Amino acid sequence: MEKSELMKLVDITPYANNPRKNDRAIEPVMNSIREFGFNQPIVVDKDHVIIVGHTRYLAALELGLEKVPVYVAAHLSEEQARAYRLADNKTNEFSEWDAGLLELELDAVEDLDMSDYGFEDDDVELDIPKDSKDDSESLETQEYMKFAGHNVPMSDYEVELLEKKLNEYTDETGTAYGFVRHILEE
Structure with missing residues (x-):
């Protein structure tokens, strides 16, 4: 199994045609990285163009990080990289919150302000x-x-x-x- 490696942000290139609009997610991701660390690598192709992780990349830039964990998916063809980029974002849309379990989990977090990560008071109804x-x-x-x-x-x-x-x-x-x-x- 391949491992992630630390890579300089200046050596990573965002995908020019990324169809996702990430602006609203940058601050919650920055807060998550500050609190929990950079635990999910950015996935890049053999040329170090981002396949998955544009928001983490933008958050890392805002935080002034020099290096981040990166997984180089050199085994993917250009078409596979393009398809994976789309699939990774689209498949996330099919997930739903179980309101009961979400409320229990949010209630159990006592010392952190979950609004820092995008949760609002009306997320559990x-x-x-x-x-x-x-x-x-x-x-x-x-x-x-x-x-x-x-x-x-x-x-x-x-x-x-x-x-x-x-x-x-x-x-x-x-x-x-x-x-x-x-x-x-x-």
């Missing part, structure tokens, strides 16, 4: 999974909410999240009146 049938069948215990003559299945996490939202609402208003309208309008 009351979010019932689109395919709640599959979600609820995988749970050993299940709660039900009585609503309009129906027993609506809820996971333990959904019950906890709904209770949290209700407590926040009643703390603000002093009553639960209007709570449903409140969560539907968020």
Whole structure:
């Protein structure tokens, strides 16, 4: 297996036709590099033109770094490098956050401001999974909410999240009146 190597930034060339607009991502990536280090190498072709890692490259420039970890993918043809450049960015678009797990993970980070890495307060919302049938069948215990003559299945996490939202609402208003309208309008 090939290893990454340290390479001078001046020896790396950004791909001239990079179709991604990276400007908004530079600052969060800079913050990540400052806090955690430069742990993911930039991938370049045999001529040291960036295939993957334009934002890391731009962040490194802004930080004034002289050398960064680089993986030279010399084995890729020009067409493969072009396809990989596109595929790496496109495949990321298919990922989604699991709102429940994201909230748990964000809550567990107590000493770092996650907005430094692009997270906003509204990144975690009351979010019932689109395919709640599959979600609820995988749970050993299940709660039900009585609503309009129906027993609506809820996971333990959904019950906890709904209770949290209700407590926040009643703390603000002093009553639960209007709570449903409140969560539907968020």
